[in-house]
Amino acid sequence: MRLDRRLFLAVMPFALLACSAIGQDESSCAGQLEARIVGVRAEVSVPRGEACSVGTYQVAVWFEDGTVRRFSRERDGQLAGLWLVDLAHDGVLDLLISTTSAGSGSYGAVALFQWIGNEFAERKLAPLDSTQRTGYAGHDFFEVVEGELYRSFPLYTDDDPNCCSVGELARFRYSLEHDRWVETATNLPADEDATADGQAGGARAGLSPPPGEVSHGNA
Template sequence: MYTKLMVTIALAAFFSTTVQAEPFFAQRVLQGVTFQVESPHDSSINQVIVRANMSGDSLGQMQAEADGTITNVEIEDLNADGYPEIYIYVNSAGSGSYGSLIAYASNRNKSLSEVYLPSIEDSPEISRGYMGHDEFFVGEGTFVRRFPLYQNGDTNSKSTGGTRQIQYKLLAGEAGWILRQDRVVEF
């Protein structure tokens, strides 16, 4: 009886202190285009809705599925064509915190197209030592992905191999936009 009561109290305390993640909402404006991003952040897989408009005219609404939760949103014009892009950074649940990107570009402020980031696994040289913990940011005309490098025997919580940074340029693709690897730096 006493053990059952203790378990009941422990479970009640756990569930009363478990906090649901807050829904995500962000609004960013660049070059007259307003982007709105929202996600419920209520599970390990979340729907993401991106809306864009300019002077009240809709450029479109896009939906994506995020493997994790949104950690940041940035808006930039990486290719300096006068039309902005939105970059939505996602980290997966779990100890690896594997990063992914959801991104869209304005097509001459008429519509939106997806921006594609090639997978780390597409390049054996780049994926060597990769175990997640990604950081993303934009700056100086490039999109940057940075992550710690793991050597044999390293645990996921402690890397000893330094850091790899991949810089990408935004280029027009066949059916949208692609972030093409420009430079890889290790430190």
């Protein structure tokens, strides 16, 4: 589905997944995220009765011409973010969905679905390489800023407890052209970077809406 660049808007989710607290019954983890751009609305949801820690998510995308596309995927963890974005900068719609694993590590993952041949097709994103994983112990934060996908996480030393890194934040941008994560900034004090809140508040808006539009998020 081709996008009008003049009206392009990336909107972050306004609803966060309702999940049971650790140690409580997590037999039901129903919830949904929603994203909109002009002429397109997307929802991702967890079916009722599924556990927060593992299961599936269901995706539905509605276009203004009446086209509807639905699909589902396996899920490891909770829903964390949903974006409609032209990640390839080719005028074609892309869909991004991020998740956060259960447990103290809060390991993040992001899935990319590209509009190809009148359907959404998943494109696998490369993992962090061995050098980029130095000091990595989860607590990922994904965001979309000016049409680019970014990933941030705190860097841990051997002496840091899992809950509380006292180190810096690593930040990477995903390059579709080179199919890898590219380092954008390091040596950022954790208390000065917006990603220090991790996924606790969910993904946040990276682009400002045009006049008259409203962006829903947990900024």
